[in-house]
Amino acid sequence: MNNNSSASDLIESLEQLQTRLNGFAAQLASNQLPFWLPGLKPANLSSAAALYSDIWYRDGRDGRTTISHHGLIGADAALIKQALLVNQAKCEFQRHATQYRLSKDLPLQQQLHLRSEKLATLLHFQGASRLHLKQCYRHIPVLETAPVKIGFSWYTSGRSIKKLTPQQALDRLMKMDTSQTHIQRQIEAVGRLRPGDLLAQIQTLAPVIRANMLWKEQDQLIRKAKNISLPILVALNPANPVLPEYNEPPLSPPDTRSRLERNDLKIDPDLFLPSLRAHRYLG
Structure with a gap:
C-alpha cells in the first residue's frame, strides 16, 4: 500500500467516525428516556452529546489528560445501534491510525486537515489544533441489557x-x-x-471511576466491573423506562489512596x- 492510499484510507476512516458521531449526537438529542449526568454542566443530553463527540485537543489543555464524566443514559434500540456503529468506526480509525503512526506523523496530520474541508471547518470553530487520539479511540460504554444495580466508586490505586x-x-x-x-x-x-x-x-495512574455492575439472571448473580470515562448507555424497556439502582460518588477523587x-x-x-x-x- 503506497503512502497516498494510506493517507486516503486514514482520512476516510476519520470522516466516517465524524459522520457516525454526528448521527449518534442527533439520535441522542431526541432521546426521551431518563438519564443521570452528575457534574456535567449543563446536565442535559446536548452536553452529553458534545462530550461523546469531542475528539480534538483544546488550546491550553494538558494533552496527556482526557475529559471524563460518568453517568447513566437510558437508551432505546435505535440509540444503542448508533452507539455500536460509532464504536465500530472507532476501531476502524484506530486500526488505520496505529498502522500509519498518525501520532508521530505531523505531515500526515497536516495533509488530513488540508484534504477535508469539513474537518478543517470543525477545527476552526472548535479551536482545536490536532486529534486527541485517546478520545478518538475510547468507546461509548454500552449495556445492551440493563443491570439491576450499578455501584460507582473512585479507583485511586492504579x-x-x-x-x-x-x-x-x-x-x-x-x-x-x-x-x-x-x-x-x-x-x-x-x-x-x-x-x-x-x-x-x-x-x-490517574484516578478513575469504576462501575461495578450486577445482573440477576434466574438464580444467578452476574457481576462485572469496568473503568468509566463516559456516561454509560443502558438499554431500557420504553414501556417501563427505569434506570438501574445506582449510587452517587463524590465528583472528585479522595485525596488519599483507597487501598x-x-x-x-x-x-x-x-x-x-x-x-x-x-x-x-x-x-
Whole structure:
C-alpha cells in the first residue's frame, strides 16, 4: 500500500467516525428516556452529546489528560445501534491510525486537515489544533441489557509497572545527557547491578471511576466491573423506562489512596533511578 492510499484510507476512516458521531449526537438529542449526568454542566443530553463527540485537543489543555464524566443514559434500540456503529468506526480509525503512526506523523496530520474541508471547518470553530487520539479511540460504554444495580466508586490505586533489565535501563540512560552529574551517578548505580537483577518502572495512574455492575439472571448473580470515562448507555424497556439502582460518588477523587499498601510489597519504595522512575525489587 503506497503512502497516498494510506493517507486516503486514514482520512476516510476519520470522516466516517465524524459522520457516525454526528448521527449518534442527533439520535441522542431526541432521546426521551431518563438519564443521570452528575457534574456535567449543563446536565442535559446536548452536553452529553458534545462530550461523546469531542475528539480534538483544546488550546491550553494538558494533552496527556482526557475529559471524563460518568453517568447513566437510558437508551432505546435505535440509540444503542448508533452507539455500536460509532464504536465500530472507532476501531476502524484506530486500526488505520496505529498502522500509519498518525501520532508521530505531523505531515500526515497536516495533509488530513488540508484534504477535508469539513474537518478543517470543525477545527476552526472548535479551536482545536490536532486529534486527541485517546478520545478518538475510547468507546461509548454500552449495556445492551440493563443491570439491576450499578455501584460507582473512585479507583485511586492504579499503577503501571514495567520490568526493566539493567541493560535496558543503561540503554535509556545513555540516550540522556550523560554530561549531567545525576545521569552519571545513575549509570554508575546500574553498573553495580547483577545481570539477573530486575528494576520496576512505576507510573501512578490517574484516578478513575469504576462501575461495578450486577445482573440477576434466574438464580444467578452476574457481576462485572469496568473503568468509566463516559456516561454509560443502558438499554431500557420504553414501556417501563427505569434506570438501574445506582449510587452517587463524590465528583472528585479522595485525596488519599483507597487501598492500603500490601505488607508483602516486593518493590523498594525509594527511587533507584529517578530519571527512569525505576525502583529495585527487594530480595
